[in-house]
Amino acid sequence: MIRYTLKCPDDHQFDSWFQSSEAFEKLCASGMITCTTCGSSDISKSVMSPRIRPSRSASKAMKPAETRPLAGPSSSEEALKRKMLAELQAKVEANSDYVGMEFAREARAIHTGEAPERPIYGEARIDEAKSLIEDGVPVAPLPFVPKRKTN
Numbered sequence: 001m002i003r004y005t006l007k008c009p010d011d012h013q014f015d016s017w018f019q020s021s022e023a024f025e026k027l028c029a030s031g032m033i034t035c036t037t038c039g040s041s042d043i044s045k046s047v048m049s050p051r052i053r054p055s056r057s058a059s060k061a062m063k064p065a066e067t068r069p070l071a072g073p074s075s076s077e078e079a080l081k082r083k084m085l086a087e088l089q090a091k092v093e094a095n096s097d098y099v100g101m102e103f104a105r106e107a108r109a110i111h112t113g114e115a116p117e118r119p120i121y122g123e124a125r126i127d128e129a130k131s132l133i134e135d136g137v138p139v140a141p142l143p144f145v146p147k148r149k150t151n
Contacts, residue, residue: 005046008035013046019126032140089144096121104128111137121146
């Protein structure tokens with residue numbers, strides 16, 4: 001899995017995980033990645049710095065100030081991102097049907113007209129998600145893990 005920081009033309013930035021660089025390129029080219037703030041599908045990778053953790057022995061020897069990132073979002077920016085993500089999750093859960101691991105089957109049925117059209121969310125294996133994308137079924141990864149509904 002690869003995590004990219006992405007941005008839209010309005011310079012809104014957000015992070016998302018992808019199976020590979022090729023998966024990102026394919027989703028981006030098909031317009032299936034959209035800005036979490038404005039909904040634009042004109043998305044590009046933002047400049048990122050790699051996150052490399054020091055070895056355990058080196059991290060023990062470091063002073064506390066050296067362990068902080070040199071640059072990055074402030075705690076207020078992180079809090080805002082967490083709040084926006086929680087709001088998105090609440091909106092998806094309130095306005096969509098959770099179909100669990102039946103997501104791929106149900107999305108395909110809706111796409112072919114065998115099931116009534118409605119917003120759904122759920123979970124799918126990587127091979128199922130790739131197959132949906134290859135077949136032109138409009139799907140997109142969620143930036144959160146769905147709460148599994150029980151009974």
